[in-house]
Amino acid sequence: MNTAPSAELHQMAAIGRLLTGIVHEINSPIGSIFSNNEVLLQSLATLHKLLEEPDPQAIEKAQRIIETCQALAAVDRIACERIRLVIRGLKSFSRTDSAEMRKVDLNEQLRDTLKLTQAEFRRRITVEVDLGELPEVECYPQMINQVFLNLLVNAGQAIVGEGVITVRSRLEAGQAHVSIADTGCGMTPQQQARAFQAGFSTKPLGEGTGLGLAISKEIIEEKHGGLLSFESQPGAGTTFHIRIPLRQGASRCESERA
Amino acid sequence: MNQNGHKPSVMIVDDEEMVITSLKAFLQLETDFEINGFTDPESAARFAENHRVDVAVSDYLMPKMNGIQLLSRLKELQPEASRVLLTGHADKQSAIQAINQVSLFQYLEKPWDNAQLLLVIQSGAERATLFRDLREKVDELDSAHSSLKNVQKRLIRAFL
Numbered sequence: 001m002n003t004a005p006s007a008e009l010h011q012m013a014a015i016g017r018l019l020t021g022i023v024h025e026i027n028s029p030i031g032s033i034f035s036n037n038e039v040l041l042q043s044l045a046t047l048h049k050l051l052e053e054p055d056p057q058a059i060e061k062a063q064r065i066i067e068t069c070q071a072l073a074a075v076d077r078i079a080c081e082r083i084r085l086v087i088r089g090l091k092s093f094s095r096t097d098s099a100e101m102r103k104v105d106l107n108e109q110l111r112d113t114l115k116l117t118q119a120e121f122r123r124r125i126t127v128e129v130d131l132g133e134l135p136e137v138e139c140y141p142q143m144i145n146q147v148f149l150n151l152l153v154n155a156g157q158a159i160v161g162e163g164v165i166t167v168r169s170r171l172e173a174g175q176a177h178v179s180i181a182d183t184g185c186g187m188t189p190q191q192q193a194r195a196f197q198a199g200f201s202t203k204p205l206g207e208g209t210g211l212g213l214a215i216s217k218e219i220i221e222e223k224h225g226g227l228l229s230f231e232s233q234p235g236a237g238t239t240f241h242i243r244i245p246l247r248q249g250a251s252r253c254e255s256e257r258a
Numbered sequence: 259m260n261q262n263g264h265k266p267s268v269m270i271v272d273d274e275e276m277v278i279t280s281l282k283a284f285l286q287l288e289t290d291f292e293i294n295g296f297t298d299p300e301s302a303a304r305f306a307e308n309h310r311v312d313v314a315v316s317d318y319l320m321p322k323m324n325g326i327q328l329l330s331r332l333k334e335l336q337p338e339a340s341r342v343l344l345t346g347h348a349d350k351q352s353a354i355q356a357i358n359q360v361s362l363f364q365y366l367e368k369p370w371d372n373a374q375l376l377l378v379i380q381s382g383a384e385r386a387t388l389f390r391d392l393r394e395k396v397d398e399l400d401s402a403h404s405s406l407k408n409v410q411k412r413l414i415r416a417f418l
Contacts, residue, residue: 024319027346027368031277031346032280034372035370036280039280039284039287039372071283072283123273123321
């Protein structure tokens with residue numbers, strides 16, 4: 001894509017900022033799996049011994065051990081599932097399989113990206129997900145994920161303390177419409193006017209590149225013939241709307257563009 | 259079991275149920291300690307208001323109250339308890355803050371090593387027991403000292 005390398009750098013920076021959360025997200029399940037594995041091995045050894053002389057007391061103890069092992073096996077499953085989802089989320093950002101244009105389930109892309117931000121959000125932000133039925137959409141999945149990530153990270157940063165992010169998807173007038181709304185600080189009219197301008201950022205130096213929204217707009221509108229718009233109220237929050245046609249080469253989403 | 263006939267009491271606080279389940283299973287296998295697990299730091303703090311805690315193992319990043327806030331609350335409530343931070347959020351800043359603010363007994367990182375964790379919890383429990391015993395002895399000494407003083411006063415009065 002011709003937005004590189006700044007777009008790529010921006011994406012790396014966005015993922016980098018999430019890395020602490022991602023590491024935390026994976027460390028707990030790995031710790032659990034390791035610990036459970038030791039306990040399971042020891043339990044099996046104990047069971048082996050108990051079976052040598054199976055008196056009623058030994059059988060009772062063996063039953064308790066089996067219950068513990070079952071609980072730990074269930075934990076392992078949850079832990080592995082957690083790691084798998086995080087890795088899947090990260091994979092959708094790697095270039096190999098998603099840089100080409102293809103038909104994808106946007107809801108699945110949204111869920112993958114949410115998995116990456118969840119670690120960051122889990123402790124203070126409630127994410128409400130309302131995904132409607134969508135046909136497969138022809139797009140560059142990697143770029144679309146980058147837009148989702150940008151908007152979600154922005155939404156999270158706009159919320160000081162606790163708040164809600166609502167992610168919604170719908171099929172509307174033959175277009176896919178995804179909206180990401182936050183209950184954050186919102187933008188002043190001056191900020192709104194410059195929101196898509198490259199290099200403009202309200203974030204402290206080092207936290208924002210000022211490119212996120214400019215890149216997102218280019219991806220949606222230039223690469224996909226879609227439309228990226230928003231409405232914002234200072235103190236109440238911001239909602240971003242992504243509209244893209246289901247097939248590339250079809251008519252562009254010009255209707256709402258002023 | 260310690261001198262007073264109590265089983266050491268260990269508190270585990272992590273907003274992830276899976277961590278509590280794993281640690282509980284492991285500690286129950288290896289020790290006869292009483293283990294209480296909490297996914298919510300606020301209920302852990304309430305528990306510590308009226309239950310003895312010898313070792314507290316807490317996660318750092320949790321909703322409502324982080325591990326350092328919880329452990330410093332525990333320090334006010336039960337200064338003898340050994341405080342352990344078990345965190346996957348391995349940044350130096352939080353480690354330094356934890357050690358300085360709540361005088362941590364140990365700082366451990368996730369993923370943890372069971373053998374090391376066991377050692378930390380066992381020595382933490384021993385340390386808490388020693389502290390409590392020491393405080394009891396000091397209290398006994400204090401009351402012995404004040405009753406001696408009374409006797410001395412009465413003696414002086416009797417002879418003067």
